[in-house]
Amino acid sequence: MSGSSVAAMIVGTVFIVIFASATVLMVDSINDATIASQVELPDPEITLVSAVWNGADTLTYTITNTGPEEVQIAHIFITVDNDTPISCSGLSPNPNLDYIFPGETITASASFGSSPARVFLVVFEYSSSVAVTA
Amino acid sequence: MGDGPSELIMLTTGLIVATLVSSVLISTWDTMSQGLEKQGEQEIKDAKTRASLVNDPSAISWDNTGDEAFIFVQNSGEISLNIESTYIFLDGNGMTVTPVDSTGITWSTGVVIQFKIESITDLTFTSDTPYFLSVGVSSLSYSPIGTYSFTEVIRLDVS
Numbered sequence: 001m002s003g004s005s006v007a008a009m010i011v012g013t014v015f016i017v018i019f020a021s022a023t024v025l026m027v028d029s030i031n032d033a034t035i036a037s038q039v040e041l042p043d044p045e046i047t048l049v050s051a052v053w054n055g056a057d058t059l060t061y062t063i064t065n066t067g068p069e070e071v072q073i074a075h076i077f078i079t080v081d082n083d084t085p086i087s088c089s090g091l092s093p094n095p096n097l098d099y100i101f102p103g104e105t106i107t108a109s110a111s112f113g114s115s116p117a118r119v120f121l122v123v124f125e126y127s128s129s130v131a132v133t134a
Numbered sequence: 135m136g137d138g139p140s141e142l143i144m145l146t147t148g149l150i151v152a153t154l155v156s157s158v159l160i161s162t163w164d165t166m167s168q169g170l171e172k173q174g175e176q177e178i179k180d181a182k183t184r185a186s187l188v189n190d191p192s193a194i195s196w197d198n199t200g201d202e203a204f205i206f207v208q209n210s211g212e213i214s215l216n217i218e219s220t221y222i223f224l225d226g227n228g229m230t231v232t233p234v235d236s237t238g239i240t241w242s243t244g245v246v247i248q249f250k251i252e253s254i255t256d257l258t259f260t261s262d263t264p265y266f267l268s269v270g271v272s273s274l275s276y277s278p279i280g281t282y283s284f285t286e287v288i289r290l291d292v293s
Binding site for chain 2: 034118124
């Protein structure tokens with residue numbers, strides 16, 4: 001084999017290595033790009049079971065975690081009619097819990113001056129609502 | 135093609151051409167790779183940037199006299215948002231957005247921020263009419279900035 005053929009083989013091999021490295025980098029970038037579709041956002045599911053008005057000044061809520069993950073109670077918000085939303089951590093008696101776990105039910109109350117009609121619960125992108133019963 | 139100098143010239147020419155072509159290809163490859171990487175980072179950031187409406191969409195109070203309302207929005211994503219970069223449109227009208235009772239610009243996951251929205255122009259809405267409320271948020275961290283927006287049909291309780 002002549003010297004030029006050996007040189008050509010060496011150069012060819014170097015090119016192949018360079019292209020192989022570039023291809024590997026490209027595949028890594030493509031893999032990174034596909035991670036976006038695998039991002040798992042919080043997916044809580046809290047169901048407002050009932051809202052009972054005592055006819056005077058107290059509204060009692062019953063909520064259940066019907067989802068697969070624990071939820072921080074401070075992240076659950078309740079709106080009565082068109083009133084200002086309140087966090088469930090501000091209900092009375094205070095549940096003394098930071099989290100509500102799957103399957104758990106909490107019953108708590110809040111004062112409300114006039115006869116309410118509807119209660120709307122929101123936690124992240126999940127919502128639940130019920131008509132108030134007396 | 136048998137003599138040494140001619141073969142050397144052919145080899146040298148071939149090597150020069152191959153080097154030039156390889157340089158162009160590698161450069162193009164690198165550009166594509168960087169583009170894919172940036173696009174991936176942007177998509178991941180956008181996917182982690184979320185927000186949701188806390189108000190009951192069936193009854194949001196609107197003051198026709200002051201042309202204002204209070205909108206509560208929760209950071210329902212995985213990363214902190216920038217409170218000051220929030221924008222809100224009501225029925226296609228851009229609103230002046232002012233955060234209430236919040237300090238700084240950091241908006242952590244799960245936290246609800248109350249925004250006072252006001253219209254610069256005089257708007258007259260009516261109760262029991264559906265309107266579109268659009269809210270846009272941006273991530274706190276840069277490079278890249280994650281963005282998210284949502285639109286909900288709401289009913290106003292006009293006073």
